[in-house]
Amino acid sequence: MEEFPKKIILMGYMASGKSSVGRELAILLNRNFIDLDVFIAENEDLSISQIFDEKGEPYFRKKEMVYLRELLHNDSAFVLSVGGGTPTFTGAIEMINEKAFSIYLKASIQTLFERLVPEKIERPLLKKIPDIALQEYIAVHLFERSHYYLKANLSVSVDFKSTNEISKEIVHLLKENGKLIH
Ligand code: S3P
Secondary structure (H helix, E strand, O other), X not given: OOOOOOEEEEEOOOOOOHHHHHHHHHHHOOOEEEEHHHHHHHHHOOOHHXXXXXXXXXXXXXXXXXXXXXXXXOOOOEEEEOOXXXXXXXXXXXXXXXXXXXXXXXXXXXXXXXXXXXXXXXXXXXXXXXXXXXXXXXXXXXXXXXXXXXXXXXXXXXXXXXXXXXXXXXHHHHHHOHHHOO
């Protein structure tokens, strides 16, 4: 049987496709899929937007780390999609890379902008930014975060590719890189 890393983490900017690719990749690898935002919302009994509105971003970030740590330290195999900000907080990327195999879904500013305009309102960090300023915001924010994303064990470009193509490409790369993976 194929030996894939037990814990696979997908990271990348908002709307880079972490959840949809994660769901499909988990099926291909025959294991559970976990979305960190869904996990937080279920455990806190509040939606992500409600957590931001009612408790504030620092509370969300604290919980994000608590649940990430919990998931990374259990013994189960999974594909986990984390939030766009998760790897950028103190010690997070180091912990991710120590306990799991990380993959960065790399999308261009243009791709992210086109995807985020229509769904901006659902995103606590973006909903107050006017459309006209959104592309510049994404460019700066992505630049700041890229330093962390680029520490992933593997980067996969997602522009102009379907979820299915990306998931299959990841499986292929995992097989190819098998010897390098713990
Ligand atoms: C965030 C991304 C969101 C969610 C929260 C904050 C971020 O997750 O965790 O709104 O800081 O980029 P997605 O990347 O899954 O949208």
